[in-house]
Amino acid sequence: MDNAIIQLNNITKKFDGEIVLDDINLSVKENEFVTLLGPSGCGKTTTLRIIGGFETPDEGVVYFDGHLINSIPPFKRQLNTVFQKYALFPHLNVFENIAFGLRIKKMDENTISGKVEKMLELFNLKNYGKRRIDQLSGGQQQRIAIARALVNEPKVLLLDEPLGALDLKLRKEMQHELKAMQKQLGITFIYVTHDQEEALTMSDTIVVMNEGIIQQMGTPIDIYNEPENAFVADFIGESNILDGVMIDDYLVEFLGKRFECLDSGYGRGEEVDVVIRPEDLDLTPVGEGKLEGIVRSVTFKGVHYEMNIDAKGFEFLVHSTDMAPVGTTVGLTLTPDDIHIMFKGV
């Protein structure tokens, strides 16, 4: 952890006696784009607020660039935050909102003007300096909020679901803009979201959280392809999660059939979660697949069809470019690398 710019050790936080964060350990490297991902109430925002200095941990320590910052108030921390609902100052215009931090540092008028104009240009808001905040669209407000933080040249930028209020199209655009900006400026981003697609698109590292505990930490590819437990598998993408039993290394039984798989090291007869991605199941004529089932519903999704296929009581979610009509019986095939074995969640 030599070049960790942010480090959280054993952070615990309670609100009204309820544990919100339970022994969180997290290390963020310089210039990394880290995303805290999880459902609402998982503790991701609290973690961010502890890094920002808006909450004090009950236990544990926070390091910034090697220095203990537990008791440093936000205004002395070299990081800036983009708040969930932007928190732009309604009594100041766009220019003055962005200039806020610079004026506090008592920079001279020319420097401030230069820096703010550069930001406005960067965010394609060149002639918006004199506008009132309530004259802007959601997307523009969002960019002002980021500009207001970035103009201070923080070492770390914290972002709390900054795209939550935008609509789909704009959200996708902003995802790419943000990622490009992070690369270009070389600033560490710590990003909070509940949207797994957003996390996959932008992050270098994803931290999946649930109920105040870090479930898994890794690159998007790691998290998606090798989820450590059923929660992660289900949260990071739609999944079929079945009960299975390990017969032997590389052999698992579920739905009454045995399947080869790539996993070993489980006890014989151990009950496990078997996770299969909907896009890994392929349709075949009846008899050719190891499993078969009746198509219960078909939905056209554009790129693929989404089908619910009932196989002996388990309803598989299948994504496929092939389509079988509702009511027909189809076969389903699986290759060993489509089967992911996980320890049962407690």
Added chain:
Amino acid sequence: MDNAIIQLNNITKKFDGEIVLDDINLSVKENEFVTLLGPSGCGKTTTLRIIGGFETPDEGVVYFDGHLINSIPPFKRQLNTVFQKYALFPHLNVFENIAFGLRIKKMDENTISGKVEKMLELFNLKNYGKRRIDQLSGGQQQRIAIARALVNEPKVLLLDEPLGALDLKLRKEMQHELKAMQKQLGITFIYVTHDQEEALTMSDTIVVMNEGIIQQMGTPIDIYNEPENAFVADFIGESNILDGVMIDDYLVEFLGKRFECLDSGYGRGEEVDVVIRPEDLDLTPVGEGKLEGIVRSVTFKGVHYEMNIDAKGFEFLVHSTDMAPVGTTVGLTLTPDDIHIMFKGV
């Protein structure tokens, strides 16, 4: 149009002199799930409010079940609305919210109680009758709002972005619930959304609107696979839209190369929009594809990789399960049915 339950003929509506709806013609069949899809400000909500009776069209007529209803106030129309922000009555509990319409019809207490309880059961809210509205989560409020409308057994249910305030996971669940309910109850649904995925998932018919005009009307498959213009193509899914010239029937030129295609009937030398879906472009070794380009960015998206590939100045968006590292040159292949030719938008 024999069994049209709702019919709009030549509807025009202005707000403060600005045209919001421009000569809208729309016919909705019984038991159909129709979605009005478009960006904000396209007129979709106004259309819904005209059907609901909350706005009066400046020109044109509205028929309900064959009867002209232009001047019928909402409370006399046999349809119910699920409002965007639910509009639940804060001074009434869950039970009384659902019972609101029944009490106005002066039904007896037993009938009301029976119908409301049935609704609560249907929506998995059995013991919530006595709860206050502000004690419910967004998803629960959403369901109460639908239950409050459905309990009146309307012939048509209007829904104005009912899932907009919910988070991703819940939104997907509710999409399936709503679709299932519509099928089960056999009620006509008219649904407004800006989310094309939602529209594809639930609708029998999608009506794509932009700037007060209906751009295209058709099944999800029609709309996705055969968009009538570049706006629809781009809105209904991510698209590469290139400038092309028709050389002859079934032959189009773009990026300096000629490609076979399935479209005819355009004039020779006519300038057209060429639309190519990101998932239809396949990566090949250099030289094997008709096009080639340099990979500018790669994003892991879970099911596939998203790449920006710069081919002679046009940046293709490509979705593929294969991946080529940033900076490498790759080939791109296209089959004739991947190329969609459209008239230039005006």
Added chain:
Amino acid sequence: MKDRTKYLAYPYVLWIIVFIALPAFLVLLYSITSKESNGLTTIHFTLENFKKFFQPMYLNILWDSIYLAAISTVICLILGYPAALIISNTHVSNRNTLLFLCILPMWMNMLLRTYAWMTILGNNGILNNIFAFLGLPRFNMLYTRGATVMGMVYNFIPFMILPIYTALSKMDKSLLEAADDLGADKKTVFKKVILPLSMPGVISGIIMVFMPAVSTFIIPQLLGGNKNMMIGNLVEKLFILNGDWNFGSAISIVMMLIILLSMSIMNKFDIDKEGGARLW
């Protein structure tokens, strides 16, 4: 604003409360001491002052005050609610003008406003002149209980209109559309949605009219003549004419308790605990 500021804050709040509450405390002290108490050295505690108040004569005055204030409050509600409703349904551009007109007289000296009514209601006043002009008999309107009630309604009706207007204008319009959509005609929408949702405003209004009405002394004195004494007049008389501060204080304490009691009863009906439409 936590930490350091906190230590400064509490003494300050204490001081300001003493400043505000000290006179109230003094009144309380007067009410439970006898006239013979003098200065800080000789204080005689007694409940005599309260006992004195529970005589038919004084209780009648109390009852009369509450009765007149209640009638005025009801009339303010009956006149003020439709006014508030109409203003809240007016187009924004005209709305502020209407509100402005409603509160305009509040900026005029209260004495003056009340005198103005004397010239309207008097024996030789405007109304009687109009009656005479129309060939109707003149009759005495000034110095009656009716005149007192009218004066109170006139003086306090803005305090009824404003909180109700605030409650109505904050109401989500989509709720009205929802009720309409669910089959409610205009009357039903009003009864089942508008009225219940404006209750916090109504309760604020009732409190804000009843409170000053029950303790006013200028209006009954000028418009009611000396015939009907209200509790405010009694207090004034005791202080100024009789110099009986102890008894006057006791009466005030009783009044305050009555107001507190009625407020807490009112608050039970107040659904919107978060202060929705309360002006305070």
Added chain:
Amino acid sequence: MKDRTKYLAYPYVLWIIVFIALPAFLVLLYSITSKESNGLTTIHFTLENFKKFFQPMYLNILWDSIYLAAISTVICLILGYPAALIISNTHVSNRNTLLFLCILPMWMNMLLRTYAWMTILGNNGILNNIFAFLGLPRFNMLYTRGATVMGMVYNFIPFMILPIYTALSKMDKSLLEAADDLGADKKTVFKKVILPLSMPGVISGIIMVFMPAVSTFIIPQLLGGNKNMMIGNLVEKLFILNGDWNFGSAISIVMMLIILLSMSIMNKFDIDKEGGARLW
């Protein structure tokens, strides 16, 4: 509530406006007619009443009233702002108690509250007794300009605290966090965010204190003695003692114009046009 109701609504609004505005109109009428006017038949229009007012004696009284009211308003602001700030930062459970204590005295008869101060400030009053007890010389505090100002501050400070508190408690707390995040220490957060955002409340407060203060007559009469006459006392004297309603009305009209003028100036500073923190 459109269509049919509309036709009923406008006459009603008209009527209520007449009811509320008629006395104001009468005052205006009195101010521009001469004493000799009588009834409806003989009206003599004149500007004499206004001319009369522009004499040094009356202008001095006017100036003095504005001066004392302005001083009281400033003191209310200086004392009330921190109080409002502290209350808004208090935990919700205690907040209502503090607010309650602030407005408690408002429910007591105004006369009584003012009398209570007489017993505190008087020559033989509580404060002088305390001074004597501490071996300090007694001195006269009652019947001074200071006593008048104090009485006004005391009576009107709740009207300063409440709107400022409302503005502060409505402020989005994340704005404070944002300012903190951008490097502002507590003093800077106050200066650059809290204060500007609470301006609508401050302006409401200033209006709501200055308006009644400039036209009060009871407080200067009781606490200020007869030494300093304020405009309210002048009006009272003209009406009751001299019976000169025309001149009294002219003075009131001038006062109302001054108040209107100062309000419209104030409103220019009011950023939050949508009525943010205005009580009305």
